[in-house]
Amino acid sequence: MKFKKTILNFTIFLFIFSILFSSCEKKMTPGEAKEIAKEAYVYGFPMVVNYKTMYNYTLNEKSPEYKAAFNEKSCEARVFTPEDKAIVTPNSxxxxxxxxxxxxxxxxVLSVPEMEDDRYYSFQLIDLYTHNFAYLGTLSTGNKAGKYIVAKEGWKGEKPNGITDILYSETDLFFVVVRTQLIDANDLPNVKAIQEKYQIQELSSFLGEEPVKAAKIDNSLAWNDGDEFTVASLNYMNFMLNLTKPVASEVELRNKFAKLGLGTEKGFDINSFDEETQKAIKEGMQTGLKKMTDFATEVTTTDPMASTKIFGTRDFLTKSAKGNYNLDNFYVLRAIAAQHGLYGNSAQEAIYPTYLMEAAGVPYDAAKFNYTLTFKKDELPPVNAFWSFSIYDGITQLFIHNELDRYLLNSNMLEDFVYNEDGSLTFYMQKDAPEDALKANWLPAPNGPFYCTMRLYGPKEEAVNGEWINPPLLKLVK
Known part of the structure; x- marks a missing residue:
């Protein structure tokens, strides 16, 4: 009896001690909540807009942009138009x-067919954080046929016969963007035939074994456009964090986010905080957004080659943040990359000289001015594959409806362009059509703000290292 009584007393003591200890824990102040929300917003923004794509393409079968269930291929033998709205700054x-x-x-297992030597293609593999963790294709693995296993980190399986290589993903879910070069409008049937040869298989199916029971994603959140710029974004971030495991260097940071419920079983609930803390969290989130906006404006107006520094693997971004911007971490780089060019390629695959604003806080505006861009003779973009130049609405970040259904000018059109007497080539970015003789060089602009992106697929070294400099966008008075 004495022993049982001793155990009971000790249990009661532990219970009382735990209550007293928890009551002594430091309560999170509104100031601390604001700072955590700021960090969390910048860190999580790429995951949030990545969730937008996952929801519209895979989780929500009623979405007008729904493509396929997990582990099912979805291809379209067409190019993007203004009706494609899930991804900002798309290519056409x-x-x-x-x-x-x-x-x-x-x-x-991803299988690719043998490709013609002169046709570019790529499989871009993007994890939940939006890191480009691997590539298959012309510039990475070549145009020969191949079969590739993609496994989660730590997978110990052996490489089966017939497998070319094994790739590893940091996250258990990932997105794949496959680009197949369209030579001209008559080439669509050829592209469609190639797409039909791309193949996805679970490893068990490839080996002819019984399939493994697939995991499911429960309790997904309905996506609302605009939530990525409000405190509601933290709800999506919480969902995505719960699908990942932190790397060792981020455990402390993730523990800090957990003070807001982010990445925990309980989850984030703005209404669970007192009014002052709720206000602080919202202010912190907006401060994070401003940090992104200010950084993007500074980088893009001073460095047209910034795209070579903000897309890539986790390791690449870590080195780029320190080496190029003297930052302790890369989260703001990753955030502005997702905000202004979600799923942009790594520099070895493609670079994106961008014309975002003519000066800090001053967007290009086709309602007030016409613009030109001129390549000097023999100074076209240096590439191993091909290049293009696209224009986007400055508000929606999407393609612009126009009478020509034209959204880009590219290297496949070189024979169609009109050249200047000195052999140079001028593009015209304006709302109204130029004279008929110059229409081939016209890229229709909106009646308002816009920005432009140049794409160099397979950029040569002189483009990557800055030896070749993209020409300026010049303003003309109407």
Missing amino acids: DTPYCMFWLDIRSEPI
Whole structure:
């Protein structure tokens, strides 16, 4: 009896001690909540807009942009138009295959056919953080046929016969963007035939074994456009964090986010905080957004080659943040990359000289001015594949409806352009059409703000290192 009484007393003591200890823990102040919300917003923004794509393409079968379930291929033998709204700053050069893959239950096998020597293609593999963790294609693995396993980090399986290589993903879910070069409008049937040869298989199917029971994603959140710029973004961030495991260097940071409920089983609930803390969290989130906006404005107006420094693997971004911007971490780089060019390629695959504003806080405005861009003779973009120049609405970040259904000018059109007497080539960015003789060089602009992006696929070294400099966009008075 004495022993049982001693155990009971000790249990009561522990219970009382735990209550007293928890009551002594330092309560989170509104100031601390604001700072955490600021960090969390910048860190999580790429995951939030990545969720937008996952929801519209895979989780929500009623979405007008729904493509396929997890681990199912989705390809379209067409180019993007203003009606494609899930991804900002899209390209209209390469018909896409886009699909989400889930390797929680077992690895996936991606199969690619042999490609013509002069046709560019790529499989861009993007994890939940939006890191480009691997590539397949012309510039990375070549145009020979191949079969590739994609497994989660730590997978110990052996490479089966017939497999070319094994790739590893930091996250168990990832997005794949497949680009297949369209040579001209008559080339669509050829692109479609190539897309049909791309193949996705669970490893068990490839090996002819019984399939492994697939995991499911429950309790997904309905996406509302605009939430990425409000405190509601933290709800999506919480969902995505719960699909990942922190790397060792981010455990402390993730523990800090957990003070707001982010990445925890309980989750984030703005209404669970007192009024003052709620206000602080909202202010912190807006401060994070301003940090992104200010940094993007500074970088893009002073460095047209910034795209070579903000897309890539986790390791690349870590080195770029320190080496190029003297930053302790890369989160703001990753955030502005997702905000202004979600799913942009790594520099070895493509670079994107961008014309975002003519000066800090001063957007290009086709309602007031016409603009030109001129390549000097023999100074076209240096590439191993091809190049293009696109224009976007400055508000929606999407393509612009126009009478020509034209959204880009590219290297496949070189024979159609009108050249100047000295051999130079001038493009015209304006709302109204130029004289008929110059229409081939016209890129229709909106009646208001716009920005432009140049794409160099397979950029040569002189483009990557800055030896070749993209020409300026010049303003003309109407």
